[in-house]
Amino acid sequence: MSKSFLPVRGTKDFLPSEMEVREKIREVILKTYQKYGFNQIKTPIIEDIDLLLGSDGGDNLKLIYKILKRGEKLNLETDNIDDLVDLGLRYDLTVPLARFYINNKEKLLPIFKSIQIDDVFRAERPQRGRSRQFTQCDIDIINDESINSEIEIIYVAGQTLLNLGFKDFTFKISDRRLLNEILANIGFDRDSFADICISVDKLDKIGLEGVKTELIKKEYDNDKVTKLIGDLTNIKTKGINGLKELKLNDNVISEVETIVNNSNDLANGKYQVEFDINIIRGQGYYTASVFEVYLSGFDGASGGGGRYNDMIEKLNGFNVPAVGFSFGFERLFIIISENNLLMEKKEKLALIYEADDFSEVVKLMEEYSAQFNVTTIKRRKNFGYQLTNLKENGYTKYVLFKEKIIENLG
Amino acid sequence: MSKSFLPVRGTKDFLPSEMEVREKIREVILKTYQKYGFNQIKTPIIEDIDLLLGSDGGDNLKLIYKILKRGEKLNLETDNIDDLVDLGLRYDLTVPLARFYINNKEKLLPIFKSIQIDDVFRAERPQRGRSRQFTQCDIDIINDESINSEIEIIYVAGQTLLNLGFKDFTFKISDRRLLNEILANIGFDRDSFADICISVDKLDKIGLEGVKTELIKKEYDNDKVTKLIGDLTNIKTKGINGLKELKLNDNVISEVETIVNNSNDLANGKYQVEFDINIIRGQGYYTASVFEVYLSGFDGASGGGGRYNDMIEKLNGFNVPAVGFSFGFERLFIIISENNLLMEKKEKLALIYEADDFSEVVKLMEEYSAQFNVTTIKRRKNFGYQLTNLKENGYTKYVLFKEKIIENLG
Numbered sequence: 001m002s003k004s005f006l007p008v009r010g011t012k013d014f015l016p017s018e019m020e021v022r023e024k025i026r027e028v029i030l031k032t033y034q035k036y037g038f039n040q041i042k043t044p045i046i047e048d049i050d051l052l053l054g055s056d057g058g059d060n061l062k063l064i065y066k067i068l069k070r071g072e073k074l075n076l077e078t079d080n081i082d083d084l085v086d087l088g089l090r091y092d093l094t095v096p097l098a099r100f101y102i103n104n105k106e107k108l109l110p111i112f113k114s115i116q117i118d119d120v121f122r123a124e125r126p127q128r129g130r131s132r133q134f135t136q137c138d139i140d141i142i143n144d145e146s147i148n149s150e151i152e153i154i155y156v157a158g159q160t161l162l163n164l165g166f167k168d169f170t171f172k173i174s175d176r177r178l179l180n181e182i183l184a185n186i187g188f189d190r191d192s193f194a195d196i197c198i199s200v201d202k203l204d205k206i207g208l209e210g211v212k213t214e215l216i217k218k219e220y221d222n223d224k225v226t227k228l229i230g231d232l233t234n235i236k237t238k239g240i241n242g243l244k245e246l247k248l249n250d251n252v253i254s255e256v257e258t259i260v261n262n263s264n265d266l267a268n269g270k271y272q273v274e275f276d277i278n279i280i281r282g283q284g285y286y287t288a289s290v291f292e293v294y295l296s297g298f299d300g301a302s303g304g305g306g307r308y309n310d311m312i313e314k315l316n317g318f319n320v321p322a323v324g325f326s327f328g329f330e331r332l333f334i335i336i337s338e339n340n341l342l343m344e345k346k347e348k349l350a351l352i353y354e355a356d357d358f359s360e361v362v363k364l365m366e367e368y369s370a371q372f373n374v375t376t377i378k379r380r381k382n383f384g385y386q387l388t389n390l391k392e393n394g395y396t397k398y399v400l401f402k403e404k405i406i407e408n409l410g
Numbered sequence: 411m412s413k414s415f416l417p418v419r420g421t422k423d424f425l426p427s428e429m430e431v432r433e434k435i436r437e438v439i440l441k442t443y444q445k446y447g448f449n450q451i452k453t454p455i456i457e458d459i460d461l462l463l464g465s466d467g468g469d470n471l472k473l474i475y476k477i478l479k480r481g482e483k484l485n486l487e488t489d490n491i492d493d494l495v496d497l498g499l500r501y502d503l504t505v506p507l508a509r510f511y512i513n514n515k516e517k518l519l520p521i522f523k524s525i526q527i528d529d530v531f532r533a534e535r536p537q538r539g540r541s542r543q544f545t546q547c548d549i550d551i552i553n554d555e556s557i558n559s560e561i562e563i564i565y566v567a568g569q570t571l572l573n574l575g576f577k578d579f580t581f582k583i584s585d586r587r588l589l590n591e592i593l594a595n596i597g598f599d600r601d602s603f604a605d606i607c608i609s610v611d612k613l614d615k616i617g618l619e620g621v622k623t624e625l626i627k628k629e630y631d632n633d634k635v636t637k638l639i640g641d642l643t644n645i646k647t648k649g650i651n652g653l654k655e656l657k658l659n660d661n662v663i664s665e666v667e668t669i670v671n672n673s674n675d676l677a678n679g680k681y682q683v684e685f686d687i688n689i690i691r692g693q694g695y696y697t698a699s700v701f702e703v704y705l706s707g708f709d710g711a712s713g714g715g716g717r718y719n720d721m722i723e724k725l726n727g728f729n730v731p732a733v734g735f736s737f738g739f740e741r742l743f744i745i746i747s748e749n750n751l752l753m754e755k756k757e758k759l760a761l762i763y764e765a766d767d768f769s770e771v772v773k774l775m776e777e778y779s780a781q782f783n784v785t786t787i788k789r790r791k792n793f794g795y796q797l798t799n800l801k802e803n804g805y806t807k808y809v810l811f812k813e814k815i816i817e818n819l820g
Contacts, residue, residue, distance in 0.1 A: 005512040007454050013510050016449030037785025039426030044417050044543050068476040070533045100423050102415040107425055109803050123480045133454050148768040155772050262769040358558040359672040362565050375447025393519050
């Protein structure tokens with residue numbers, strides 16, 4: 001009887017008080033997404049292991065939970081453990097969305113705007129803030145090559161944060177093609193772009209000097225690194241004008257400029273939208289725009305996304321452009337919980353009874369339920385302790401059956 | 411490029427039109443449960459494999475998805491495949507609830523009323539209506555030994571069905587102890603009770619004669635079987651009075667009678683609550699009351715539950731009584747979809763644009779969104795096809811940017 005009843009390592013049990021907040025966040029996000037014509041879909045948590053392992057998930061592929069084959073005598077005399085596996089738990093919602101779109105496209109609008117609010121799984125090494133099961137809230141626009149998708153998605157994400165009660169936040173936008181062009185112009189080898197981007201991604205944390213030190217340490221050419229840092233310094237100072245001075249592709253610059261200007265126009269001063277060259281994002285599948293949102297007063301991004309025009313083509317050969325955005329639900333949950341940003345609408349009332357005639361108790365509960373979130377509970381011998389306990393569980397009022405006098409708790 | 415993009419065998423992709431109905435059902439069930447003081451919790455989808463395999467899940471244990479250990483060199487030179495496994499996907503929400511209660515009981519009210527709406531997994535042989543991933547909607551009352559729990563849970567389940575739009579349904583109630591006592595009095599061996607119950611469970615489908623034939627075929631004693639069928643016939647005819655004639659345990663009869671009478675009183679004629687001796691339910695963990703709900707016009711139960719007083723004791727040695735109820739969400743979804751029982755509140759409007767100034771389009775979307783569920787969409791060359799396609803996707807109105815004249819679709 002000395003067993004552990006903790007949830008599996010790296011996962012969490014969510015208590016009622018936590019679920020109230022999580023459910024409210026989910027509801028606000030879902031209703032806002034829906035208000036602007038996005039459509040909720042749902043895909044299975046289990047996917048074919050080959051689909052998952054064949055995706056551009058980068059390091060996430062190492063973190064996939066693998067499911068043993070069933071219903072057959074497994075041959076253990078194999079050199080390859082993967083022979084025993086046919087399914088895996090999804091590590092994000094984008095790969096399943098691509099499969100879903102290909103499987104169902106005849107039943108969807110030609111430009112498909114999807115919502116997914118669902119759990120994903122990564123066998124992370126347990127550390128602060130990294131859960132092995134966590135919720136993602138994705139919106140995606142599939143099959144629209146125009147930057148209207150970016151403008152619409154940033155707008156809807158902004159409205160969602162406003163509806164969640166946030167007052168000060170900034171979207172930061174870049175385009176993968178810009179940094180790639182800068183690196184190519186300087187003469188870096190194309191194979192090294194991803195590795196260099198990993199260093200540039202740290203710019204906000206370690207500064208330009210830190211990026212320079214890291215790149216030199218990685219043994220990139222000193223002159224090229226110096227030129228890169230010079231270019232980045234110029235762009236960080238002058239913004240989009242800094243890009244123009246470098247004579248990068250006009251179309252790409254114009255796209256970024258239009259997204260930023262239109263989005264700021266639509267933000268109407270309630271939040272900011274800025275160009276920022278060091279927005280990179282980890283996923284291998286982004287091909288053009290990339291963006292993140294930062295809540296004032298909190299470190300790190302609370303959501304991000306971008307354009308991934310090649311993902312569906314890599315699966316089935318048809319070119320279908322796509323843009324997506326995902327909120328870090330667990331992060332929003334922590335920020336909103338710790339700052340009491342979303343309050344419960346209905347007060348909680350305990351209807352405490354001693355009588356035997358329980359159906360009368362239920363009738364009274366029904367009566368109070370219009371005004372309160374009401375629970376029936378039997379009176380305990382230690383009534384003082386019971387009231388304290390109710391208060392600790394978020395109850396603000398109680399009423400004794402059949403006295404019908406509502407008392408405040410504490 | 412000839413890969414399959416179907417969801418994993420036995421699982422489903424849910425389309426926007428399906429998710430609208432599912433989300434509405436989820437919302438009605440959750441809000442109704444919450445209205446009566448139940449509290450939503452959430453447990454991980456992955457649980458320790460030993461917890462799952464050690465539970466009273468009966469045949470469900472054979473259907474558990476098993477997850478391969480990670481992060482270590484797996485030793486394939488083992489005779490036991492289970493050495494490679496440390497986690498499994500949960501097959502129901504009751505076993506995780508028991509673990510949750512033990513793990514968190516200091517943070518919960520002494521009588522804990524829980525809600526879980528979540529997915530479970532069973533590697534069923536694919537057949538009609540049996541999904542490998544499906545949603546359960548559970549309410550449970552933990553740590554109340556009184557039948558007030560049964561009365562409250564049946565009331566809340568009844569209100570939920572009324573809120574879902576159902577007008578005619580019946581709860582059927584029995585108590586595991588009744589049939590056990592009848593079998594013991596006749597002289598059947600205690601070890602055969604479970605097997606006999608499997609046959610009696612089929613009474614509604616195959617009739618009393620069918621049950622008799624099956625039991626004889628299973629080589630039970632002819633006289634005893636005849637006595638059993640006689641007793642059952644008497645009870646089916648006379649109801650609770652039939653139990654009284656058999657001089658079964660008065661307390662048990664009185665409990666069933668009180669649950670039925672109180673529940674009918676609370677139903678106020680809007681639905682029925684009846685005693686029915688052949689309500690059995692499959693799960694091994696039920697110890698007393700068992701109940702199911704039947705929607706008029708649809709075969710089979712749409713939900714069920716009962717009292718499981720031993721489950722937590724088997725885990726940690728402490729006697730904690732419990733009663734639970736679960737709706738068959740997938741069944742309700744099919745019935746509600748096929749009969750259009752829950753309609754969308756907001757009409758869907760497509761805002762069709764050709765202009766370049768997309769932020770103006772978004773502003774107009776915002777304007778219409780108060781009244782409609784509105785999506786922006788670019789005008790296609792084949793405009794007639796586009797309108798047909800919108801109509802097929804549930805849109806009833808469209809408006810052209812910037813004409814602002816709302817037109818009906820079809």
